Amino acid sequence: MKAERSRGPPMSVDQLSVSLTKEQAYALVDAVSERDELALTASAHENEETGEWVFEATCDSPPDLAAFSELARQVLGGEVTFSVETIDPEVNWVAKSLEGLAPVIAGGFYVYGSHATEPVPEHLTPMRIEAAQAFGTGHHETTTGCLEAIEMVLRKRTPSRMIDIGTGTGVLAIALAKRVDAKILATDIDPIAVTTTIDNANDNGVGAQIDTIEATGLDHPEIAGRAPYDLIVANILAGPLTELAPGMGRIAQPGGHAILSGILNTQADGVIAAYEAAGFALVDHLKRKDWTTLVLRKG
Template identity: 70%
Template sequence: MSVDQLSAPLTKDQAYELVDAVMERDDLALTASAHENEDTGQWYFEAACDSPPDLAAFVELARQTLGIEVEFSVSRIDPEINWVARSLEGLAPVTAGGFYVYGSHETGPVPSGLTAIRIDAAQAFGTGHHETTTGCLEAINLLLKRRKPRHMIDVGTGTGVLAIALAKRTKTPVIASDIDPISVTTTIANAEQNGVGTLIVAVEATGLTQSTITQNGPYDLIVANILAGPLMALAPSVGKAAQKGASIVLSGILEHQARGVINAYARQGMTLTQTLQRKEWTTLMLEMK
């Protein structure tokens, strides 16, 4: 498969808004991201797409989302290189919520008192480095200090890092779902190497209507680290899948998007209990009333 990369210089807020808009669609890009050039301070929107990309659709989406004309540059990605893994190799370990997330390149000892999770760079997202993931790990840590959930699901599991964190701490089975089959395969492999392969049930699913998910519900803990738009669309399904008194952890939300997500879940009977802020990213902790 030939893959191209689209990029455009934007402001930080514009770049993240366009990422959100692109990832709400299934037809435009394989991945999308926003990043800052450390030398110049310029922010960029980037998207990896099947070749050739639908450039006109990107221009129109940018016009609708940002209200401006955006000029994208297109370059070919070497098909022999896994750019996701290449970009994440060598990242330093992350400590969050009493968890220690590290890659196999890290040879030092695990700090005392921390729950170790080994996650290598792969063709799925979630190595623990992003503020959305660290926010979720901290939220999980806070919730597990209060009670031990028995029926848990991690929606949009990526590499499985959050499901693995839950399984390691609770020694209880966790459903880990993702729309992407590569994420499901990656989660299974990561669960095995972290010693919780028998506790993680990884399923390919869109939303919460897949049979394995419905058969194992209702849930007393639901974690979803995706994006604001999909989270709001998912709210009615989460409301149906959650037990009374269930805890819900939501992330992948920019600070200015939080109110919209909170309102969407309030309409389903869930109330906000705590907010965790990490840079421009918000993690929401809610309870089903």
């Protein structure tokens, strides 16, 4: 499951769902995630019993069914009938959906929750990331791809100025702090993500290394003030990444790297083209199931 966005719990909550193809479900998640007013969370997952793919959105009650239907028509090219279920507003459904997930091993990191009882393997770097109202527990292919890309980049160089754009739970910023003795700036549009990152950074003993700010894209004076960066990490969505490409080119240090994810394999060529136009060259293209992680270098 990929939860793209979340906000604080409302007074009353409904869940919309509909069975689609995998490609349709992911496309609708991307579209809903760009419309903050429509949903608290949006996700796509496979029903293990039936094999069908399901789109789900958690919304303030009552949901705007007309807006969802119109968006589905625009994105999918046809009519979609959503089912609606009222759910308990006292339950953090983002966290609940992630509870009990097994630890993740990627890029030499071991990402686990407090429910995990097995010992951490000695040769891996541990990160404890709890299920929370922010994206990034390490289980999604975009996160594992970024962790693997971080290990690849750090084998070749040790960055000194780093930024994690769209930090979510802070998992990527924490990974960098665990491996590099330097400051990392972690940003997110969502204040819940900023708070979650602070909590997780402190819980992992790297709170002093990670500075957090609430920002939309690159629109914050501190982001410009700390530039240029020799490592930029951004696990968001293909659309925002493409829009940010010129700005990324301006804040990247020549010779510095950018690790980008949240990109469907079918969207990768467009993102690569945007970043090549901004002065980056493709170094590596990691594919994990339907998802791409790009490693680029500023020329």
